[in-house]
Amino acid sequence: MTSLDARAGAADRSPSSPRALDAAIGDHALQLCQTLLRINTTNPPGNEREAADVVATELAGAGIEPKYLESFPGRANVVARLRGTGELPPILLTAHLDVVEADASSWKYPPFGGVIAEGCLWGRGALDMKNMAAMSVAVLARLARDKVKLRRDVIFAAVADEEAGCDHGSRWLVENHPDLVRSEYALGEVGGYSMHLGRGVFYPIQVAEKGLCWVRGRVRGEPGHGSMPRENSAVIRLAEAVARLGEKGLPVHVTPYMRDLVDAIASRQPAPLRPLLKRLLHPAIAPYALRALPDRSLARAIGALLSNTASPTILRAGSKINVIPGVAEVELDGRVLPGQTEADFLRELGTVLGPDVELEVLQSAPPLETEPMASPLYDAIRESIVAHDPGAMVVPYLMPGFTDAKFFSKLGAKWYGFSPVQIPPGMRFAELFHGNDERIPVEGLKWGANVLLDLVRRFCA
Known part of the structure; x- marks a missing residue:
């Protein structure tokens, strides 16, 4: 403590x-x-x-x-x-x-x-x-x-x-x-x-509070008629990128604030539970510890304190049901931990989404x-x-x-x-x-x- x-x-x-x-x-x-x-x-x-x-x-x-x-x-x-x-x-x-x-x-x-x-x-x-x-x-x-x-x-x-x-x-x-x-x-x-x-x-x-980095991700592909599906569809490639983000998330970074919080909470728990809580402070183990928590509301709250985050909130593509659009976009609510920069966040996000997704910062503020x-x-x-x-x-x-x-x-x-x-x-x-x-x-x-x-x-x- x-x-x-x-x-x-x-x-x-x-x-x-x-x-x-x-x-x-x-x-x-x-x-x-x-x-x-x-x-x-x-x-x-x-x-x-x-x-x-x-x-x-x-x-x-x-x-x-x-x-x-x-x-x-x-x-x-x-x-x-x-x-x-x-x-x-x-x-x-x-x-x-x-x-x-x-x-x-x-x-x-x-x-x-x-x-x-x-x-x-x-x-x-x-x-x-x-x-x-x-x-x-x-x-x-x-x-x-x-x-x-x-x-x-x-x-x-x-x-x-x-x-x-x-x-x-x-x-x-x-x-x-x-x-x-x-x-x-x-x-x-x-x-x-x-x-x-x-x-x-x-x-x-x-x-302390996280920084803000609202981002638009954009994928480009070849447009065409909806009756003939395309392997390079912008919509499908964007969907695959968003699914990867949902599955993998972004890397864990343990801040001093999280360490203090976990130490304080652990001090009031039974001795057998304390080592389990401490696992949240190990970047390699923390994702597995979070998945094991039965209270999913608590897991979400803790998870948001352990990493930079990016939540897809708006998806946008096309205007007609029979036209495969040439552009598909996602808007992401990004939050950046103290000790991390906007560049760090964009690098981590780009790694998960993949090279097909162009990233544009819409609004940002530091932690x-x-x-x-x-x-x-x-x-x-x-x-x-x-x-x-x-x-x-x-x-x-x-x-x-x-x-x-x-x-x-x-x-x-x-x-x-x-x-x-x-x-x-x-x-x-x-x-x-x-x-x-x-x-x-x-x-x-x-x-x-x-x-x-x-x-x-x-x-x-």
Whole structure:
């Protein structure tokens, strides 16, 4: 373990009972989250304005002056600042208001209904990430109404467009209004949720995230009539290349973040299980260890942290059923590990797909690492979680996707993925992101609002 993990382990043993929850802050966050979930901010097109109005109105009602900023008609951002003494630099809380699409026919409850059922609040954005917007607004409003004396300004930014690349949200704010969001530290997605693994309860905190490399692969062949199949069909050769990618994947690279995570989890497992977990840290063995895991959701989540990845998401070829097209294309969502470059990723991808596939980079951004990982804020996060869940272990985490951290960190902010929520055993947190039936446990959301309030008070007051 790193020294950071050792300190976390020591802290885990100190409290004996969880801190009592404040019902008012939890109820406020729940009501706000439900309201936001009932607003359809699917991106594209986004249309975050109505959700931004809710946020701005709530902040103004608490005596905090919000700044309403549109990067484009309907693409709204809200920034608010709760002033402190200025003794210490600001902290930024941030959440995006846009969500990905949802097919209502595949949901148990309407994705924009904000239904409370079965102990959960259901809706697209419940975890990704209108919950953090609701909690942050509730926290700022509470601090303002209680007139808490703060040593730091607490900034909140509710942003547009994270799901489509941040051009109308965090990127636009950083490039056009940097002084409004400049901070020493920033909190956003993803982290602070409970994971139940064997004997332990773990709370991963994002301290790094993969880079982005969206790629188009193109295969060319001879066109012809559909009645006479061709051995050099662009469609067939592309299909064969995509199938190889699905079968082989990309090589394993063990990062320090993965090593720390596995070591921390193994420390809470029975002795016979520890060597099995350690196999994930051996590049030659890791793929076989992943295939042996019975929980496929867990295997997918771990696998994304062990290698660069490329997921085929769009296939495109032809326009008429009786014409063999001369070009077939695939678009791939590529993610690049810290320590790897765009060139490394393209080389690995090209090796698997084969020489027939031309690769074109559509959009890219490098991996992000919070350095040094340890900080007073990380310590405060750990203390706040353990105060509300004694015996839990806080562990550093590498995020396989990208977040608004890519841009807010450009202003010098140390970013931690932390939007706290308690998840019951058996609920597959990672599967709900961008999946059907996205939902958040009602009590888990209320717990998270209490933890976030505790953290901001602890760190800023």
